[in-house]
Amino acid sequence: MKTVSENRAFGGVQGVYTHASIACACDMTFGLFLPAQAEDGPVPLLWFLSGLTCTHENAMVKAGAQRWAAEAGIALVFPDTSPRGEGVANDPDFALGQGAGFYVNATRKPWAPHFRMWDYVTDELPRLLFNAFPLAEEVQGITGHSMGGHGALTIAMSFPGRFRSASAFAPICHPTSSDWGRPQFSAYLGTDESSWAAHDATLLMRRRGFDGPLLVDQGTSDQFLDKLRPEALAEAMASARQGGTFRMQKGYDHSYFFVSTFMEDHVSFHAQAFLG
Amino acid sequence: MKTVSENRAFGGVQGVYTHASIACACDMTFGLFLPAQAEDGPVPLLWFLSGLTCTHENAMVKAGAQRWAAEAGIALVFPDTSPRGEGVANDPDFALGQGAGFYVNATRKPWAPHFRMWDYVTDELPRLLFNAFPLAEEVQGITGHSMGGHGALTIAMSFPGRFRSASAFAPICHPTSSDWGRPQFSAYLGTDESSWAAHDATLLMRRRGFDGPLLVDQGTSDQFLDKLRPEALAEAMASARQGGTFRMQKGYDHSYFFVSTFMEDHVSFHAQAFLG
Numbered sequence: 001m002k003t004v005s006e007n008r009a010f011g012g013v014q015g016v017y018t019h020a021s022i023a024c025a026c027d028m029t030f031g032l033f034l035p036a037q038a039e040d041g042p043v044p045l046l047w048f049l050s051g052l053t054c055t056h057e058n059a060m061v062k063a064g065a066q067r068w069a070a071e072a073g074i075a076l077v078f079p080d081t082s083p084r085g086e087g088v089a090n091d092p093d094f095a096l097g098q099g100a101g102f103y104v105n106a107t108r109k110p111w112a113p114h115f116r117m118w119d120y121v122t123d124e125l126p127r128l129l130f131n132a133f134p135l136a137e138e139v140q141g142i143t144g145h146s147m148g149g150h151g152a153l154t155i156a157m158s159f160p161g162r163f164r165s166a167s168a169f170a171p172i173c174h175p176t177s178s179d180w181g182r183p184q185f186s187a188y189l190g191t192d193e194s195s196w197a198a199h200d201a202t203l204l205m206r207r208r209g210f211d212g213p214l215l216v217d218q219g220t221s222d223q224f225l226d227k228l229r230p231e232a233l234a235e236a237m238a239s240a241r242q243g244g245t246f247r248m249q250k251g252y253d254h255s256y257f258f259v260s261t262f263m264e265d266h267v268s269f270h271a272q273a274f275l276g
Numbered sequence: 277m278k279t280v281s282e283n284r285a286f287g288g289v290q291g292v293y294t295h296a297s298i299a300c301a302c303d304m305t306f307g308l309f310l311p312a313q314a315e316d317g318p319v320p321l322l323w324f325l326s327g328l329t330c331t332h333e334n335a336m337v338k339a340g341a342q343r344w345a346a347e348a349g350i351a352l353v354f355p356d357t358s359p360r361g362e363g364v365a366n367d368p369d370f371a372l373g374q375g376a377g378f379y380v381n382a383t384r385k386p387w388a389p390h391f392r393m394w395d396y397v398t399d400e401l402p403r404l405l406f407n408a409f410p411l412a413e414e415v416q417g418i419t420g421h422s423m424g425g426h427g428a429l430t431i432a433m434s435f436p437g438r439f440r441s442a443s444a445f446a447p448i449c450h451p452t453s454s455d456w457g458r459p460q461f462s463a464y465l466g467t468d469e470s471s472w473a474a475h476d477a478t479l480l481m482r483r484r485g486f487d488g489p490l491l492v493d494q495g496t497s498d499q500f501l502d503k504l505r506p507e508a509l510a511e512a513m514a515s516a517r518q519g520g521t522f523r524m525q526k527g528y529d530h531s532y533f534f535v536s537t538f539m540e541d542h543v544s545f546h547a548q549a550f551l552g
Contacts, residue, residue: 007528007529007531007533007534008495008497008527008528008529008533008534008537009533009534009536009537010533010536010537011537014533061337061338061532062337062338064340064343064536066533066536066537067340067343067536067537067540219284221284251284252283252284253283253284255283256337257283257284257285257286257290257342258283258284258285260285260286260340260342260343261284261285261286261287261342261343264343
């Protein structure tokens with residue numbers, strides 16, 4: 001693992017690191033914020049998974065999460081959204097290929113050799129983080145924005161007991177019935193739709209739900225509402241009697257201005273769950 | 277004036293607007309955050325002047341100021357740092373030309389036709405803002421980062437009575453004796469150094485000071501300390517018996533991680549002054 005940069009921020013350190021990833025068969029970069037409290041021992045870890053076109057950097061510099069994480073003594077990790085680099089497949093469509101890993105393990109050409117973001121985020125990166133940094137593996141939460149909200153919700157529901165709490169900002173809620181989902185799952189996983197169900201938050205909610213508190217925020221003026229399909233997840237949460245809160249935020253769109261506005265609430269929500 | 281974008285943020289609106297500037301003889305772009313309180317009448321205005329290489333956008337998306345401005349009911353304006361576009365002179369050095377206006381009126385070729393950022397920020401843009409938006413002209417503060425801290429301090433001291441309060445993040449403190457100052461003032465203003473003094477915060481502090489509270493933050497691990505020369509301004513403030521606070525922040529560098537860390541303090545500082 002190599003240190004790309006470390007900047008003091010809110011009394012802690014905002015670092016950026018690269019490492020050779022086995023899962024993705026390329027170098028991967030991530031951001032990690034460690035609060036001052038990490039000097040005294042392991043701290044809780046909140047995952048932030050980012051959306052289409054993002055790298056590890058966007059949320060790290062625009063979401064304003066460090067302020068609240070520092071106050072609560074929580075570390076933040078910002079993984080990249082896909083493998084990258086020469087020799088890694090790509091597509092002219094911003095919603096496929098580099099910057100658009102969709103947090104799945106691709107099984108189809110040309111994606112299969114590198115696009116294994118599910119394994120990367122759920123297995124390889126956690127092992128690296130808990131080995132290298134003062135992080136409390138037993139106190140984790142997960143959140144994300146848009147495609148990253150999809151990742152956060154599907155991962156949270158797939159690993160019962162791992163995350164104390166889960167939340168999402170304008171997540172892709174029902175990818176198996178959306179233009180942000182169907183084309184990508186076809187490309188990455190093939191056209192047998194039975195393999196898609198494990199990566200659809202609405203379907204997972206209907207089938208098993210999440211074993212902790214859940215918070216979802218969605219702007220009513222989001223320009224991608226038809227692709228995100230919040231109504232499907234809201235309905236599924238209520239039908240499944242999932243404990244949680246689904247908030248439609250009047251006038252907010254899909255941007256980081258929306259994310260940063262409600263970041264304080266999300267970090268507080270996870271911090272509260274971490275106390276339990 | 278044309279609206280480029282408007283995003284709901286922290287209960288208010290983060291807008292971006294362009295207009296034909298007479299001072300700079302080109303189109304200019306600025307960001308303006310209006311808090312929810314602006315719906316009920318004019319609100320105080322805090323200026324944020326940005327540093328080298330920045331546009332109107334950097335601080336708007338990375339400094340995290342809107343959160344605190346929304347809470348205090350304060351508007352924020354983020355001007356660009358120079359004229360831009362085809363036909364506008366430029367230089368390969370990032371510290372000269374586009375992105376590096378240094379908040380002066382250039383009098384020398386090839387800069388004089390467009391590089392009139394002093395007039396733009398102190399005269400043209402304020403008139404436009406107070407005409408077009410619900411802003412209280414009698415309640416203004418000014419701050420900025422690096423080259424923008426230089427702009428904020430020199431402008432604050434040059435217009436007694438206009439700003440209730442002034443602050444700066446890692447400002448260029450003494451440009452007439454710095455590599456961030458001497459080459460640019462030579463290019464923009466010519467080699468007669470007497471014309472430079474009006475644009476040097478340390479010299480202005482010695483001569484007249486600021487007629488309100490002043491707050492300066494500077495990181496001790498800033499990679500540009502030799503160019504910023506904080507010691508010159510700190511000495512001048514103390515010698516001039518200027519009311520104010522100069523803080524050296526242990527371990528912080530020149531980045532927006534530093535700026536965002538102390539943004540809450542700066543907005544609170546100005547909000548306090550606005551009550552007076």
